[in-house]
Amino acid sequence: MKHYAMVTAAMLAATSGAYAGGVERSAQSVAILFEQGRYVELSFGRFAPDVSGVSPLSPGASSGDMAGDYNSWSLGYKMDIGDRMAFAMILDQPIGADVNYAAGTGYPLGGSTAKLSSSAVTALLRYKFDNNVSVYGGLRYETVHGEVSLPSVAGYTLDTNYDSELGYVVGVAWEKPEIAARVALTYNSAINHTLDAVETGPIPGSSDFETEVPQSLNLEFQTGIAKDTLLFGSIRWVDWTAFVINPDGYPPALGNLVDYANDRTTYNLGVGRRFNDNWAGAVTIGYEKSDGARTGNLGPSDGLKSIGLAATYTMDNVKITGGVRYVDIGDATTNPLVSGVFTDNSGVGVGIKIGYTF
Template identity: 50%
Template structure:
């Protein structure tokens, strides 16, 4: 019985195409490290969000466009991933994993009459993680390594810092280094594995240019820290050819902010982007091997709504999701395809004064993905 075929379907549904809290995208899973023998995988995901809000009222400085619809302010995006794993000897193995852990694509349509119309923001990241795993004789193992990560960001905000003005900020690509450490327990006879992995925060001083109406107002660097996180992932067989799997991910989003000097870092104004609360993301699923060729899986996800106000650049609060996946196995190749529906949690935004500027409700996203794995 090939439990790992089912686990591949779980990975696609729960990590690689998730639309999670903050600007989380990949879930930073290290599942490839636990594959048998020499193994390589490649993945591609496409996410199509539909996120819109309506201006709240009555009209005021904090709620300037009551009744105006923002239109869909989230662009579709692609995610890429790859991994290579090999054994050094019976106790030691290593993996190299590429992912795009954090990202945002915001584009408020123009001509809607909504106060944030024309606002744009983009945040991109790429990470390469090198991991080493040591197996102990008591079914425990420890793993750890280094993560090298790059980030870059841009944003354009009309009517900032005053009506009729346009604020623009460009942050150059910068590279930072963090670390990963964890422990796992396995019981192969029942396909059981529990792993706990910590990923450190990564610090950057991003070269930044800020402009208002095209005139440069600051070239001071912006200090950014991508957040620390903890992943708890598990799987276990519960019957012949049947596997239960899931996980919990905690991300320290309450310590994350982007505050360029002229916008907020040197003025005392709120940051360009920040979050009040940490985020916990839960997933639980079941997989079934149908025969030597096909396996299927279903996974449900949940992220608690924290309440309070959200940023105009990320007006979501929690989510619920359901994913379905199937894996086709032929010789040493595994092809997993999956689809996931995400119900995005309702959120409110504000321009200050404790008053609601807009309400975002009944939003969702659809994610599809494919992953190809080779054992050789």
């Protein structure tokens, strides 16, 4: 049952990370710390959103599908250090964006593009006490880079350097292996970046500005509810109101280039079942509340609902998990720069995770 619990945690990771709050690309799970023995895993995912809208300023003109498809990957390694300690290292991509408004459609932002990329390496240590409680923590080293082109805003462009900064992770967990129960609460600190930028447009030149990849709090849980059946899920809060991009050369009258009116809490819940020694399956649902506030033109979505299916095949020391997830992307109205109205949008994500114990 304990081994089955780890399989189901992998299912959630394979199907829940795409298109949640803000520009998030990784849910920053610490599930790898609870794998048995020495373990390595490699994950690949692809998410294909279909996001389009219209502007009241240009009747009949559509933005086209402005949210590009993207790939994601992660690599993790875990090893025990004696009977009480474990070490894990995780490479992933915490945040990202790929925006491309089609040119020639008559939409006011036609031809505008934006790209935000990141990478991070996280090192974690876990210590187990005698009462089924453990504590863990470590450091995250994160690199970010951004590019923006807004032809309709006086030809504004932005290109930043690759800036790398440190943050930290702390958490506490409780387990009851007899019923495959585990609760883990993890705090991820904010990481402050100072970006050097080259800008063209109304106020051309070189500048530097600060932006904060926000703090977050994760609650991950699972418990057996019947023979070979597990309930599992997560609650993730992110302080997105702290994420502001406001370069010196962006026209002040337009406000911030990127900001968020509210923080986000994303819920995921799933039920998994082991069918035999080799196969297990799960279904997951996800929810993020729509708050009704206007959004930025580089991220026109407000909340989500999702459903996912996953399956894991285990053979000796290898387990392979595949998942697919459908996301109903919440309707949004963008800020007054364009006041685009985005409705009836959705996306499909697929992922695969390969884990090996040795």
